[in-house]
Amino acid sequence: MGAEVERQASPGLADKVAFLDQPGSYPDPTTRVDALETHMSWVFLTDAFAYKLKKPVRYDYLDFSTLEARRLDCEEELRLNRRLAAEVYLAVVPLMRAPDGTFGLGGQGQPVDWLVKMRRLPQEWMLDDLIRRHELSDADLHALARKLAAFYAGVAREPMSAPAYRFRLAAQIAANLRELSAAEFNLPAQRLVGIAEAQSAFLQRQSALFDERVVRGRIVEGHGDLRPEHVCLLPRPVVIDCLEFKRDFRIADPLDELSYLAMECERLGMPEIGPWLLSAYAEASGDRWPAPLPHYYRSCRASLRARLSIVHLRDDGRHPPEKWIRVAREYLDLAELHIERARG
Structure with missing residues (x-):
């Protein structure tokens, strides 16, 4: 039905997930990061925010196999969800890679992926x-x-x-x-x-x-x-x-x-x-x-x-x-x- 298209080329999905799993990777201070995996994405929960990273997958009904496709889908996710949750969907954030190979959310370097940044909602009110x-x-x-x-x-x-x-x-x-x-x-x-x-x-x-x-x-x-x-x-x-x-x-x-x-x-x-x-x-x-x-x-x-x-x-x-x-x-x-x- 579907297959991950991007493998462990540098930087691979595993490298990105490892970076985003660390509290020090985020511009806003957080005491912990909880990572949740679905078949289409990874979601990283900090104390105040949620960041969604789309997997480089291709199925019959979607294609996230390229960096540009994932960027466009992040933009569409932001646009559509602001119809019912404008105060939750905050921005599309680039995951950058500096010349020395280090990652950063925003800042200098080359974008290697894109994330949707959301305000975290209280689970008890879901x-x-x-x-x-x-x-x-x-x-x-x-x-x-x-x-x-x-x-x-x-x-x-x-x-x-x-x-x-x-x-x-x-x-x-x-x-x-x-x-x-x-x-x-x-x-x-x-x-x-x-x-x-x-x-x-x-x-x-x-x-x-x-x-x-x-x-x-x-x-x-x-x-x-x-x-x-x-x-x-x-x-x-x-x-x-x-x-x-x-x-x-x-x-x-x-x-x-x-x-x-x-x-x-x-x-x-x-x-x-x-x-x-x-x-x-x-x-x-x-x-x-x-x-x-x-x-x-x-x-x-x-x-x-x-x-x-x-x-x-x-x-x-x-x-x-x-x-x-x-x-x-x-x-x-x-x-x-x-x-x-x-x-x-």
Whole structure:
């Protein structure tokens, strides 16, 4: 699926990570650095800031294999995330290499990579943490709903015909089924087909519901990855980690993105957040929709998340395989549950 393109040429990724893992490497004093690795990046947490370094990887859906590609993506990440978290996304910072071979953040020398600098957010106010502690309030959700309503009202509408939108949704159903059905994952084929067929049947029978969303201008360039771990419920909520590397992944119905967030909250143990959030959003935005539609969107998002989870078995060595199998099955449970609710 993907491969690291830049190897250990001088300077290599390992050299950069080793430098950024040291407290003395940062212009702002810090007592420690915590390094977090994902399949696309390294994130370095200092006392007050977070610095994201993109790995030199290439996948079907992104290409970070060159220095210029990583710089451009950092700039795009900054631009897009300032829509919902302007006070968090601070700058794109060059990682410089001096003539003597030493590294520095900014300063003199030749840029050898680029990082996104962010203000560090308090973990205890992230939505996933609040869910685990069951400390959410009605005021929290109303503030988030108002933030998202203002965001979606301000973004450009995507010019798309109703048939094109339905084709797009149908293609996603087919792609999810194709990937999840790979023999290597050993997932129950009959169940996968049953979920996908039910989703496709709803899309075909209820085509007018989707056509109405298009006609009303509800298809926009949104966030792309609206999950609880990306929501910080400060007195003025912020939403981080917009999916920046492929615009097509950000094109969605706001109700789809909100249903995605509701589904993820449900998986974490608070299914009641979905109705609360959708009600607050309807009040803040004036948007209305038929009751089955959020269930359809939740089901399809759950299938997508099952797919994204299970493919980690191919390229992830940081977690035991049992984790991704368990998570994929949890998402399939939700996909099945919500398509049944959509069908009534």
